Amino acid sequence: MRRWLGGLAIIAVGLILAAGSHGVAAQVFRVGTDVVSLNITVTEGETLVPGLDQSTFAVYEDGVQQEISYFSRTPQPIALSLLIDTSTSMELKLAVAQEAAIGFARRLNPTDAAQIIDFDSRHEILQTFTADPALLEAAIRRTQVGGSTSLYNAIYVALSELKRVRAATKDQVRRQAIVVLSDGEDTSSLIAYEDVLESAKRSEVAVYAIGLRAKEDQPTRGFNEAEFVLKSLSQETGGRSFFVDDVVQLPSIYQRIADELANQYSIGYTSKNHKRDGAWRAIVVKVDRPRTQARTKRGYFAPTPPKVPRT
Numbered sequence: 001m002r003r004w005l006g007g008l009a010i011i012a013v014g015l016i017l018a019a020g021s022h023g024v025a026a027q028v029f030r031v032g033t034d035v036v037s038l039n040i041t042v043t044e045g046e047t048l049v050p051g052l053d054q055s056t057f058a059v060y061e062d063g064v065q066q067e068i069s070y071f072s073r074t075p076q077p078i079a080l081s082l083l084i085d086t087s088t089s090m091e092l093k094l095a096v097a098q099e100a101a102i103g104f105a106r107r108l109n110p111t112d113a114a115q116i117i118d119f120d121s122r123h124e125i126l127q128t129f130t131a132d133p134a135l136l137e138a139a140i141r142r143t144q145v146g147g148s149t150s151l152y153n154a155i156y157v158a159l160s161e162l163k164r165v166r167a168a169t170k171d172q173v174r175r176q177a178i179v180v181l182s183d184g185e186d187t188s189s190l191i192a193y194e195d196v197l198e199s200a201k202r203s204e205v206a207v208y209a210i211g212l213r214a215k216e217d218q219p220t221r222g223f224n225e226a227e228f229v230l231k232s233l234s235q236e237t238g239g240r241s242f243f244v245d246d247v248v249q250l251p252s253i254y255q256r257i258a259d260e261l262a263n264q265y266s267i268g269y270t271s272k273n274h275k276r277d278g279a280w281r282a283i284v285v286k287v288d289r290p291r292t293q294a295r296t297k298r299g300y301f302a303p304t305p306p307k308v309p310r311t
Helices: 002-020 094-106 133-141 151-168 193-201 221-237 247-261
Strands: 035-044 057-061 064-066 068-072 078-085 113-119 123-130 175-182 205-212 240-244 265-270 280-287 293-295 299-301
Touching: 035 057, 035 068, 035 280, 057 068, 057 265, 078 094, 078 133, 078 151, 094 133, 094 175, 094 247, 113 133, 113 151, 123 133, 123 151, 151 175, 151 193, 151 205, 151 221, 175 221, 175 247, 193 221, 193 299, 205 221, 205 247, 221 240, 240 247, 280 293
Parallel strands: 078 113, 078 175, 175 205, 205 240
Antiparallel strands: 035 265, 035 293, 057 064, 057 280, 068 265, 113 123, 280 299
């Protein structure tokens, strides 16, 4: 039954995304197999920099400048997984975290689709992909505290769900992101961190991570490990990590993530490297404007040769 419902959810999100493209056709471009798509955030310090022209950007793959074939200052619609830690340590923080997450969900555009996943010792998809803010809010309010922390399992599931959505709409480039809130290290996942990182690097998903620290002056060694995990996932995928000492800071952090997602540039190019060797290719984006930085995913894996059918 769960698998059947999951299939319906993927069909539904495909319809949502297709319907969302009506009236915003300029935002969506169709791609071939070898087109590399980038979602780029440009900042000057902590300030977002909108309104730049294509001529301002230069894209390099393994040190070789690439020819930009698509450029837009209008962000693509997004498919997003919102993950909320509901382990026992969140008991006194969950109410504020819920309101912050609800505020974030309300800022999504009608062309976007989001799902809600909570995780403690297990994960649960409380709401499959939808553009209905009322359904998203209801799902967030159903989160309940209990159990340990299976962070890696939850992120891996979210990556898998987003991969299925991408496959259902593979002829269109749309953004994908995970926004995950956690207050501690993973203690109960069956999936290893290295497998989650590998899956994230092979995806088109940007990971935005919010780490909620304990209020003690010195974080525990375990949470230092958790910070490393959240930082590395966000850095590799072009997202961002935030670490706060008090749950009351969460609304402002979710607001910053929403603002960033609403002010990204979309760039597409066809790699000059035609080898289909499955190798990692590093990407660097430069902006011809003083004191600015461009952030996007650090690279991608090249296509692999088609499998030859056995005779």
